[in-house]
Amino acid sequence: MEAEQLEHLIQSYEAHFQDGRGFDRITEARKFASDVLSESIQAGGALTKVVDEAVEKAIIRTSQAIVRGEADAENSHDVFDQLVDLLDRQPRLGVRTSTSVEQQAYSTPIPIGYLAATLAGIDENTTVYEPT
Numbered sequence: 268m269e270a271e272q273l274e275h276l277i278q279s280y281e282a283h284f285q286d287g288r289g290f291d292r293i294t295e296a297r298k299f300a301s302d303v304l305s306e307s308i309q310a311g312g313a314l315t316k317v318v319d320e321a322v323e324k325a326i327i328r329t330s331q332a333i334v335r336g337e338a339d340a341e342n343s344h345d346v347f348d349q350l351v352d353l354l355d356r357q358p359r360l361g362v363r364t365s366t367s368v369e370q371q372a373y374s375t376p377i378p379i380g381y382l383a384a385t386l387a388g389i390d391e392n393t394t395v396y397e398p399t
Contacts, residue, residue: 279303334350
């Protein structure tokens, strides 16, 4: 997939999540990608991990918008609640590559990351070392 197509897919997912919509199943997210790209996304095919990563990138961007205050959040509790809502609207991203299996790569759920950063006083001006 070319970089422009991937960015278009990520932006499409991002708009979908920012509109308050989500996906109950990964098959719905793959169908969405098929429609956006005008290309079939088959389970177990080469594009399945690309689709998962595009969904995850869109979730990160949407989360960043929520945390920056672009959504209607009055305080950190509202931000956390919005991040939990976003988590509830994302499909299970279960495609694993040999590299992700070997490295035991798992994404921290966004609300947990936000909570940890808030409790530790980490913001956009903080530099941290993440040892994993």
